[in-house]
Amino acid sequence: RQVIRWLGGKIIVDSKALEEELNDEVLLQGFTADKNGKFLAYSFSIGGADEGITRIINLETGEVIEEMKPSVWNIAFLEDGYYFSRFYRHGETPDGVKAPAVRLFWKDKGGEKMVFGKGLGSGYFIGLGKSTDGKTAMVTVTFGWNSAEIYVGPIGEPEKWEKVYSADVPVQPVDVIDGTIYLLTKEGKGLGKVIAVKDGKVEEVIPEGEFPLEWAILVDGKILAGRLVHASHRLEVYSLAGEKLDEVTFDLPGSVYPLDADGKRAIVRYESFTVPYRLYEFDGGLELVEGQEVEGAFRVEEDFAVSKDGTSVHYFLVKGERDEKKAWVFGYGGFNISLTPRFFPQAIPFIKRGGTFAMANLRGGSEYGEEWHRAGMRENKQNVFDDFIAVLGRLKAEGYRVAAWGRSNGGLLVSATLTQRPDVMDAALIGYPVIDMMRFHKLYIGSVWVPEYGNPDDPKDREFLLKYSPYHNVDPTKKYPPTLLYNGLHDDRVHPAHALKFFMTLKEIGAPVYLRVETKSGHMGASPETRARELTDLAAFVIGALGL
Numbered sequence: 001r002q003v004i005r006w007l008g009g010k011i012i013v014d015s016k017a018l019e020e021e022l023n024d025e026v027l028l029q030g031f032t033a034d035k036n037g038k039f040l041a042y043s044f045s046i047g048g049a050d051e052g053i054t055r056i057i058n059l060e061t062g063e064v065i066e067e068m069k070p071s072v073w074n075i076a077f078l079e080d081g082y083y084f085s086r087f088y089r090h091g092e093t094p095d096g097v098k099a100p101a102v103r104l105f106w107k108d109k110g111g112e113k114m115v116f117g118k119g120l121g122s123g124y125f126i127g128l129g130k131s132t133d134g135k136t137a138m139v140t141v142t143f144g145w146n147s148a149e150i151y152v153g154p155i156g157e158p159e160k161w162e163k164v165y166s167a168d169v170p171v172q173p174v175d176v177i178d179g180t181i182y183l184l185t186k187e188g189k190g191l192g193k194v195i196a197v198k199d200g201k202v203e204e205v206i207p208e209g210e211f212p213l214e215w216a217i218l219v220d221g222k223i224l225a226g227r228l229v230h231a232s233h234r235l236e237v238y239s240l241a242g243e244k245l246d247e248v249t250f251d252l253p254g255s256v257y258p259l260d261a262d263g264k265r266a267i268v269r270y271e272s273f274t275v276p277y278r279l280y281e282f283d284g285g286l287e288l289v290e291g292q293e294v295e296g297a298f299r300v301e302e303d304f305a306v307s308k309d310g311t312s313v314h315y316f317l318v319k320g321e322r323d324e325k326k327a328w329v330f331g332y333g334g335f336n337i338s339l340t341p342r343f344f345p346q347a348i349p350f351i352k353r354g355g356t357f358a359m360a361n362l363r364g365g366s367e368y369g370e371e372w373h374r375a376g377m378r379e380n381k382q383n384v385f386d387d388f389i390a391v392l393g394r395l396k397a398e399g400y401r402v403a404a405w406g407r408s409n410g411g412l413l414v415s416a417t418l419t420q421r422p423d424v425m426d427a428a429l430i431g432y433p434v435i436d437m438m439r440f441h442k443l444y445i446g447s448v449w450v451p452e453y454g455n456p457d458d459p460k461d462r463e464f465l466l467k468y469s470p471y472h473n474v475d476p477t478k479k480y481p482p483t484l485l486y487n488g489l490h491d492d493r494v495h496p497a498h499a500l501k502f503f504m505t506l507k508e509i510g511a512p513v514y515l516r517v518e519t520k521s522g523h524m525g526a527s528p529e530t531r532a533r534e535l536t537d538l539a540a541f542v543i544g545a546l547g548l
Helices: 015-022 347-352 370-374 378-397 409-420 446-453 459-468 497-508 528-546
Strands: 003-005 011-014 026-033 039-046 053-058 064-068 072-078 081-088 101-108 111-116 124-130 136-143 148-154 162-167 171-177 180-185 193-198 201-206 213-219 222-229 232-239 244-248 255-261 266-272 275-282 286-292 299-306 312-319 326-330 356-361 401-407 427-431 483-488 513-518
Touching: 011 015, 011 039, 015 026, 015 039, 026 072, 039 072, 053 072, 072 124, 081 124, 101 124, 136 171, 148 171, 148 180, 162 171, 162 180, 171 213, 180 213, 193 213, 201 222, 213 255, 222 255, 232 255, 266 286, 299 378, 312 347, 312 378, 326 378, 326 528, 347 356, 347 528, 356 378, 378 401, 378 409, 378 446, 378 459, 401 409, 401 528, 409 427, 409 497, 427 528, 483 497, 483 528, 497 513, 513 528
Parallel strands: 326 356, 326 401, 401 427, 427 483, 483 513
Antiparallel strands: 003 011, 026 039, 039 053, 053 064, 072 081, 081 101, 101 111, 124 136, 136 148, 148 162, 171 180, 180 193, 193 201, 213 222, 222 232, 232 244, 255 266, 266 275, 275 286, 299 312, 312 356
C-alpha cells in the first residue's frame, strides 16, 4: 500500500482506493502541492509503466479537478493556473518534432498552451522549478547526461525567460535571490561547485573540493549542500559568500536528499541499508521528525578493489552477526547516477541468514564526479565491467560464493560481466535489462540513451558496442552460472525483448538460465504487493543458488 499523507497525519491519496476505482494495480509515482496548501498534483501509473496519469485535487474536499495523461510532470502552481511538462513518447510535439521530446505548457481556465521548448529536437528534456520566493522560473534543458542550458525569468511571463548559462557538463539551478542566480555546475574537474551569475558575470561561491558536491539548496540565507564522500552523503552549510559554517555527518553511511524547502526551512530525507527512512527538518540545525529502522545487529564496512587499469573501486559490505561467506553484490555504473546506501528490504533476511550484501561504486556513476562518469560511458564502457569484475574477483579470492545483481543499465552490467567473466560469479540476477546494444536505440525511448552508450548506426560506435553487447557475445564453450532474468510486461522504457532474447540465447546453449516475467510491473516498479513477490523470488533464488 502506498499513501500520500500530511506529515504525521491524515492520508490524502491511497493506492488501494485507486486500485478499487480503476480495478487494476497502481503505482504512485510522485506528487507536488501548491504553496498555499489548496491543491495537490499526483501521478500514478497502471502496472508500473512510466507512462502515467496525473490528477490535481482540491485538498479541502478531495475533489479531482483535473486529470491529464500521459506522462505529465513538473507541475508548478501559480494563483491563476499552473505549468506542466508533457513527455511525448509517441508521434510528434505540437511544433512537429518527432518523439521522444518534452514541451512545457501553461494551463488556466482558458485552456492550455505551449510556452517553452519550440524547436528543441528529439531527445531533449526540460525541467522546471521555481525560486523559493516563487517569483522566478528556473528552466533546465538537457541533452543526454552531460550538458545543460539554464533559463530564468519572471514566473508568470514565459516570453521573458532567457538563457543565462550553458555548459557541456551537468548544471543544476539552485535558487534566485535579488537577481543573483545560484547554480551548481560540474565544470572544472567535474566535482561540483556553486557559482553565482548576475548581469552576465560569474563568480565562484563554493569551489570544488576533494569530493563531489551533489546538490545544493538555499535555506534562510544559507546554502545547504550534500557532498558525497566515498559514496555516502554528508551535509554542509555555507554562507552566500561561500564561507563554510557547519558540517553534519550521520551514524551510518547513507543517502541524504532534500524533499522540500520554502526558503526558511527544508525537509531532508536520509536512508541507509538498515534505515528505510528518516525525515529531518533543517532551519539552521537538523532535527529528526520521524523515521523507521530495522532492528538487529548489523554493521556496514567499506573496502576497495583494484580494477584492471589500477583504478581503486569502492564498495560497501553489509553484514549481520555471522558471515557464511555468501555475497550478494549490486552494481549499476552509468548515466551519472551514484549508488549511495539505500534500503533493500530483500537483503535483510539474506543478511540475517549469514549472507553479506555488497554494493559497488563503479565508473559511469557520479560517485567521484563527472570525470568518473565519463570514464564509464561510450567507448569507455568496458571500464565499468572491469571495475565490477575487480570487486567480484576480490570477494571470490576471499572465499565468498558470489551472486551478481543489476537492474536496467545494471542489467547490462551483469550481462556483460557474465559473458566476459562467468568465473567471477556463482549466480547472476539480471532485471529489466538493456542487452542488445545493436538495437537498443530502436526500441521504445532507447534513442535518448545514445549520448551515454553511443550510436549503433555510427560505424565507430558500433565497433565498441559490438565488442561487449551481451546478446552478441554468448559463448557456447563457456560455463555459465545459474542466471535469473526478470522483467515486467508493463516496462515501456526498456523493451522486454532484451531479456527475452538473452534468455533464449542462453537457453539454446544449455546454460542454467531462468526467466521470471511479471505481468503487472514496469521499469519504474510495481504495486507494493507485486514488488514484494518479485523481491521475495530474487532473495529465494540467491539463497538457493549460493547454498545459504
